Amino acid sequence: MKYQNDLILKAAWGEEVSRVPVWLMRQAGRILPEYREVRNSLSSFKELVETPELAAEVTIQPVDILNVDAAIIFSDILVIPDAMGLPYVMKKGIGPVFPKKIEEPSDIKNLRVANAQEDLHYVLEAIQITKKRLNGRVPIIGFAGAPWTIFSYMLEGSGSKTFSQARKFLYTESKLAHELLEKITESTIEYLKAQIDAGVEIVQVFDSWAGILPPDQYKEFGLKYLDAICNSITQVPITLFAKGAWYAYEELAQLSCNTIGVDWNTKPSLARELVGSGKTLQGNLDPCMLYSTDEDIIAATKNMLTSFGTHKYIANLGHGVYPDTNPEKVKLFIDTIKNYKF
C-alpha cells in the first residue's frame, strides 16, 4: 500500500526521512474529550475495546486532532490473557484486575493458546475498519504485551508494587513458568501475525515490567521470548519497548527488531551508545514535561531531537501520555517536532 505519510515506516527501516516522525504511546484515549465522549456512551472500557466500529473511531481521533504520523489500534495488552481463558476487568481507579489468577499448575494446563481469528476477531475487525477509513493517510501500529509482562499480570492478578508473586514463581516453578511463557509467546506471535494480515504495517511489543527483574532472569524469562517473537515477525518492522530495562539494552540490540523504545530515565546518548548504530530509537520525553510551560516544552523537545539526531529516530514520550495532560500541550510537542529543521 502507498501512504501519503510513511515517515514512521521509513524511520523504522532505517531509511532517510524528510523530517522526524512522531506519535504518542496512549495517544488513542484518555486525554481527548472526543475519546471520553465515546467511552462514556458505553458501560465499560472493555466494551469499547470489543466494539470494532468505536475502537476504530478512537484510533483515528489522534490522527485527525493531534496530527500524529501513525495510528495505534485502540486495544489493551490484556486481550491476550483474556483470549487464553483468563478474563480481566478494568476497575476504575485501580486498573486491570483478574477475578481468577494463576495459582496452580492446573491453571496453566487449562489455558489455551489464543486463536486470534476467533478470540480476538474484534481487534482484527477494528484494524480493517481503521485501515479503510484512514485510506492511506498514515500507517497503523499493531501491538501486544511482552510475554514476561503478560505473565506478571496473570500471576499477580493485578498491578503490584513489587510483583513478588510473579517473580517468586520464576524461582520456585521455573519449568512451569517457561511452559506458561511459551503458551503466551505462541499466542502473541499468532496475534501479531493476524494483526499484520488485517492491515497493521508496524508492531510494537510492550514489556512494561521488564525493569523489575535482575539482568540474568530477564535474559532467561524475558529476552528469550522477545527473541522468538522478533524471529517470527519478518513482514513488518517491530519495536521493542522494555521499560526500565536499561541493563538489557545491549542484549535487546542483538535481537532482530528494528526499533528500541527508550524510557525517560535513560539519556539519549547512553541509549545510542548501548544499542549501537544498527537500530532505530524511539522516545523519550518525560510525560510530565507536558505539564510544563510552552517555552519549557519547546526547549525540552528540541533538546530531545538534538540528542537523538534525526536519522533512525522516531519521536515519542518515554511512557504513555498521562490522562490529565492538556491536548494543546501534546499538539505543541508534535508541532515542535514537525517544524524542526535539520
Place this chain on the structure above:
Amino acid sequence: MKYQNDLILKAAWGEEVSRVPVWLMRQAGRILPEYREVRNSLSSFKELVETPELAAEVTIQPVDILNVDAAIIFSDILVIPDAMGLPYVMKKGIGPVFPKKIEEPSDIKNLRVANAQEDLHYVLEAIQITKKRLNGRVPIIGFAGAPWTIFSYMLEGSGSKTFSQARKFLYTESKLAHELLEKITESTIEYLKAQIDAGVEIVQVFDSWAGILPPDQYKEFGLKYLDAICNSITQVPITLFAKGAWYAYEELAQLSCNTIGVDWNTKPSLARELVGSGKTLQGNLDPCMLYSTDEDIIAATKNMLTSFGTHKYIANLGHGVYPDTNPEKVKLFIDTIKNYKF
C-alpha cells in the same frame, strides 16, 4: 564505644574486615513471628513505631534470632512528614496514606521544620533503650527517607504507579518544590543528628523513588539534597540507597557518603565500575531469591560475594525482605555469608 562486633562500621569506613558483615533491609518486622506477636498486641503499626519499649524490642529481635551484624531501629521514613505537620496512617493492604496531602502553596508554608527532640522523641528513646539492651553486641543503624522520596509521598498522599502528581509539581512549581525540599532536608539533617546523639553509629538514607525521575531532574531535586545531608553528617558513616537510580551512580559516588546501596537490577560489576573504588557497596541479592531452594540460595549468595569482593562491601538484599519470606531462608542467607572463606 567498643563493640563486640563492629564489622559493619569497619566495612563502611573502608577498613579491612575478617569477614563480610551482613544485615537485611526490613529485618526488624514482618517476617518474624516474634515481631507479629508484638505488633498484634497493639492496634496499629504507628502505635508500635511510637512506643519506644516495644520498638526497641522488635529492633533487637533480628540480632537475637537471625544473628545479623547490625540492628536497624524499627521506625518508618514517614515519621518526618508526620513531625512536620502532615500525619500518615498505615492502611492494611494499601500502605501509608496521608489524609491531607500538599495541594496549595499555603500547605507548604504551614509545614514546620521538625523538631526531633520534641516531635520524634519516641524514636530517640527507642534508640537509647536499644543501645542499653544491646550493650555493645552490634552497632545500631539509624535512618531517614531521602527528601525527594518524602516529597513524593507528601504530594501524592500515598504510593503511586507513576508519581505523576509529585513529578508534575517539579515542572509547574519548581520554586515551591525547592522550598518544600529544603524544609524536608533541614528536618532530616536535625533528625539524623539527633539519632546519632541518641546512639546510632551509622545512618542510611532511603531514596525509594529515585528511579522515577529523569537524570537531570534527579540532579536538581534529588542529589542536591542528598549532598546537603552528606555534608552535614560527618560523625558516623552514611549510606545512600537510591533505588532504581543506576543512571546516577557516578554522581552519587561524588557525594561525601561512605556506602552506596545497590538494588537487584544492577550487576555488582557495573555498580563497582560506575561508583569507582572509593566507596563501600551494599546489596544486592533479589529478595525473591529467598523463595528458592536452599541449594540455589547458597549458590546465588556465594556468587554475590564473589562478584562484590570482600573489601569495602556490606552484604544485604537489593531491597527490603518481603513479608512472606521464611525466616529459615533468611538465616541460610546470613550463615552462607558468615561462613564464606576468603
